[in-house]
Every structure is written in C-alpha cells, then in structure tokens.
Amino acid sequence: SQQGEEDPQALSIQEGENATMNCSYKTSINNLQWYRQNSGRGLVHLILIRSNEREKHSGRLRVTLDTSKKSSSLLITASRAADTASYFCVVGTSYGKLTFGQGTILTVHP
Amino acid sequence: DVKVTQSSRYLVKRTGEKVFLECVQDMDHENMFWYRQDPGLGLRLIYFSYDVKMKEKGDIPEGYSVSREKKERFSLILESASTNQTSMYLCASTINPGELFFGEGSRLTVL
Numbered sequence: 457s458q459q460g461e462e463d464p465q466a467l468s469i470q471e472g473e474n475a476t477m478n479c480s481y482k483t484s485i486n487n488l489q490w491y492r493q494n495s496g497r498g499l500v501h502l503i504l505i506r507s508n509e510r511e512k513h514s515g516r517l518r519v520t521l522d523t524s525k526k527s528s529s530l531l532i533t534a535s536r537a538a539d540t541a542s543y544f545c546v547v548g549t550s551y552g553k554l555t556f557g558q559g560t561i562l563t564v565h566p
Numbered sequence: 567d568v569k570v571t572q573s574s575r576y577l578v579k580r581t582g583e584k585v586f587l588e589c590v591q592d593m594d595h596e597n598m599f600w601y602r603q604d605p606g607l608g609l610r611l612i613y614f615s616y617d618v619k620m621k622e623k624g625d626i627p628e629g630y631s632v633s634r635e636k637k638e639r640f641s642l643i644l645e646s647a648s649t650n651q652t653s654m655y656l657c658a659s660t661i662n663p664g665e666l667f668f669g670e671g672s673r674l675t676v677l
Contacts (some may be wrong), residue, residue, distance in 0.1 A: 459625060487663040499609075501665040544608060552597040552616050552662035555625060558608040 460488070460528075460545040460557035468563045473531040477560040479545030480525075487548040488521055488528050493559075494541045502530075502543075535564045569593075572657050572669035579676050585644040587672050589657030595667075597660050598640035600624075600632065600652040603671075609656065615640055616662070647676045 460479040469475055479488070490502040505512045505528070506522045512519045518531040532539055542559040573588035591598065597616050601609040607631075611624030613632040621632050629651060633641045640659075644651055654673050660665040 472624070489665070491666075498670070499666070499668055504663065504665065506571050506663065546666070552660070553614055553622065553624070554597075554599065554660070554666060555611050556601070556609040558606070 458549045459555045462543070462545055462557045462560045464560060465558070466561045466563070468565065469535055471535060471537055472563050473564075475533055475535050475539070475564070477543050477545075478561070479528045479530070479547075479557055481528075481545075482526065484549075485523070485547045486550040488519075489546040489548065489554070490517075490519060490528075491544045491546060491556075492541045493544065494522050496506055499544070509534045532562075533560075537564050537566045540564045541553045570657055570659055570667050572655075572670040572672050574672050575670060577672060577674045579647045579674065581648060583647050583676075585647050585674065585676075586612070587642040587644075587655055589640045589642070589659075589669055590638050591640075591659040592638065593659065593667070594637065594655070594660035595661055596637075597662050598634065599658045599660075600630075600640065600642045601656045601658065602626070602648060603656055607619070612642065622640050629653070644674075647674075649676050652676045 459483045463478045489504045491499045516533045521528045544559045545557045599614040600612040615621045615634040629648045631643045657669040
C-alpha cells in the first residue's frame with residue numbers, strides 16, 4: 457500500500473505555537489496533498505505539492521516534500537483554536553490513485 | 567462549482583442484502599473514488615476508476631464491486647452486506663492531479 461502514515465497520531469499545543477505534522481509513504485508518488493477535517497464535517501483541501509516541488513506555502517501553511525526520504529511535513533504557524541481538526545496526507549500516483557493516511561488529530565488550546 | 571451527488575444520505579440494510587450506492591459528478595472528471603471512513607482509521611480507498619469501464623482495487627476491495635458505465639456515474643455495490651460494512655461511504659472525483667471533490671457521504675448501517 458502507498459498509504460501515507462502520519463506522525464504524530466495526536467498533537468496538543470497552545471494557541472500561537474507552531475504545529476508540525478509528518479507523513480511518510482512507501483513508493484513513488486506523483487503528488488501529495490493535505491486535507492483538514494473538523495469533527496463531524498467534510499474534508500477541506502489545503503494544499504497539493506507535486507513530486508518535482510520541494511516546498512509550498514499557503515497563508516499560515518507550509519508544506520515540504522522530500523522524495524528521497526519519501527516524506528512530507530505540514531507546518532501550521534501561529535496556530536489558532538480554529539485549527540483544531542484532523543489532518544490527513546494523501547499520496548497520489550501517476551495514474552491518479554489517491555490514498556489517505558490515518559491522520560493526525562491536532563488540538564489547539566486557547 | 568463542482569458537484570458530487572451521492573444518492574442516499576442514510577441507509578439501513580439487513581445482513582445479506584445487496585446494496586447499491588450511486589455517485590454522480592457534473593465536472594467531467596476522469597477519476598472517481600469510493601472511500602469508507604471509520605473512527606480512528608481515516609479514509610480507506612475501496613475502489614477507484616480512471617476512465618469509463620476502468621476500475622482499480624484500492625486497499626480494501628473485499629466484499630465490494632463497482633461499476634462505471636458512464637463518465638459521470640460511479641456505483642459501489644455490496645453484493646451481500648455484512649455488519650462490518652457499517653460505515654460512512656464517501657464518493658469523490660478529480661482531475662489528475664488535483665483536489666478531490668467529495669459528496670456528502672452515505673451512512674450505511676447493516677443490521
């Protein structure tokens with residue numbers, strides 16, 4: 457399986473701190489995406505990074521991709537209570553198969 | 567806006583029944599997916615399709631089959647429902663590579 461594996465499974469921080477989540481995968485990928493899911497709600501697309509890219513930014517989000525280590529990280533800077541959610545990495549193959557990791561549960565305390 | 571429509575939001579079925587979950591997208595996306603989401607397990611890929619009549623097994627295809635006769639429609643079939651198939655089923659579509667667009671989900675309970 458090319459399913460991404462997130463680390464840590466759960467992360468608890470204070471508002472204003474940075475949160476870093478990691479994703480590792482097993483085989484070659486074409487792209488990697490990150491999604492957020494608030495409790496009981498739908499999935500929200502955060503960012504897509506292609507295999508030939510090393511870093512992407514979107515607002516307070518920074519994603520890195522290291523294909524030699526088969527890993528990616530999602531950094532949320534200056535976290536807010538509203539960032540409390542589950543975060544999933546999704547690995548994509550060249551022919552479009554997209555598989556999710558089990559997710560990291562982030563709790564940001566006010 | 568992309569719209570992915572799942573035919574049933576809530577279903578209750580009996581063990582052994584055949585169950586059809588329908589999904590339709592209106593953006594001419596090539597790729598369509600069926601996932602199930604269970605607490606603590608994230609989203610697991612059941613099947614996906616990258617073209618009409620083409621399908622590929624995901625990580626947990628056992629007990630499921632799919633049909634894609636038209637580009638906009640992707641059906642998930644449970645040939646003989648079992649209690650361990652009680653779950654939230656999510657259909658999604660996308661271009662490749664691209665953001666997944668999800669339906670609202672179908673919550674299936676098998677008694």
